[in-house]
Amino acid sequence: MxxxxxxxxxxxxxxxxxxxxxxxxxxxxxxxxxxxxxxxxxxxxxxxxxxxxxxxxxxxxxxxxxxxxxNTVSKNVLTTRRFIPLPENVEVSSMAAAMMKNTNKYSVINFSSLSPINEYLPITRINKAMQASMKEDSNIYQYTFLEGHPRLRKQIALQSFDWDKSIKQDEILITNGCMEAINLCLDAITKSDDIVAVESPVYAGILQCLESKGLKALGINMDPVTGLDLDDLENALNNNKVAACIFMPVCQNPYGCSMPEENKIRLVKILGERGIPLIEDDALGELYFEKSRPLPAKAYDTYDNVLFCSSFSKSLMPGFRIGWVAAGKYLAEIEKLKFAENISTNGLLQDAIARFLESGNYQTHIKRLRQFAKKQACQYRNAILKYFPEETKITEPVGGYSLWVELPENVNALTLQREALKFGIGFCPGQIFSASNHFQNFMRINCCPMWTTRIDDAFKTLGKLVRSIGNRQV
Structure with a gap:
């Protein structure tokens, strides 16, 4: 034509x-x-x-x-869904574990796991760095330092060089991924039955951590654009004895939003004045879509009250599981817990990442990865708008790998997940992102699988299943 x-x-x-x-x-x-x-x-x-x-x-x-x-305000853009913050016992581990097991077992197209694909990882350069480590550093065959490889800790500290409150090398402890860092922080500052404030919705792994330690979750409402509702947080703190907070100020999972600078400064002040520790999860912070990422809350911490946790799992090598924590005044206690837990973290992998960072190629890699993530999110979002019912609403992320999708009210995400697995499609149902079983008609879509006609077909199938389930409930 x-x-x-x-x-x-x-x-x-x-x-x-x-x-x-x-x-x-x-x-x-x-x-x-x-x-x-x-x-x-x-x-x-x-x-x-x-x-x-x-x-x-x-x-x-x-x-x-x-x-x-x-348009910045579209009828398909997600709006805030508010809930009354109440401390909740957490019971999501069984549901989350079953969901992941079924997804890995039955899904051909996996929209569940937030992990960059191999095509966008510097595998060749990392392999060369590992070969150099084995050739030049015999110490990697022994237990490495408890606090981590000095070479890597130095490179991590350099990343905070332009912060007002930069991190020093001796303030950093290397961990087995960001989740071990968060677990160690919780063990250091909380005890069973304590209340921990988290975002709502929140990454399911955080809820699993709380459940395993017998901690209660206090969900704080989120805005899809500006992130954590600070007024809601202050009200919750005034009405509950909160032992700690775990928040993602930059590239929050699952929203993909980032808090404005003034909000991060206010957050640090609110918690610092009350003496309530903030565990800052920055696992996705490098995946901000624009040229330079926003500063984390830790950069504004004048109270020595922020325990900053991050990793290279989402930005460099997922399988290496190399993370870190800069915990300020809590570091000594966390080091004791780390030693009791597993002594240290893999020295070879630490040294290889450090050598890659020293090469100066990291920022080029991150720039390319951000462009990939932004393009993928745009393509995935357009497909959902094209194939799903008109009343479907979606976040407009500014970073990260995920889309948070609100389905029609009569569509249960767990039912949809079971139906989708029959077609080899896996995703995360919204129920596992809340301790209160909220978000029953929500789903998180991981945008990492490379866009192809096969992905387009998968969304077409999901759209048909959403309509079918909705029609059954009418």
């Missing part, structure tokens, strides 16, 4: 493809009517009508004298 004979719908599809190809985000300006007219070889009237339809759908907005922009 010649381009001249495009109908309005086809022009709209072409415009939406342009949005995806250019990786445009809410607030970005669209190509002018005249430019689209010239590129598609259709009349100005046709383009104006196509833009008018997109504006009526809420996808774009017009600004007189300026042009058309992607």
């Amino acid at each position: 010649a381009i001249k004979s495009f109908r309005y719908e086809q022009v709209i599809n072409k415009i939406e493809e342009t949005i995806t190809g250019l990786q445009l985000q809410p607030g970005d300006k669209l190509p002018s009517v005249r430019k689209v007219s010239g590129e598609l070889k259709v009349s100005l009237t046709t383009v104006n009508q196509a833009y008018a339809i997109l504006e009526a759908k809420g996808s774009i907005i017009s600004r007189p004298g300026s042009g058309f922009y992607i």
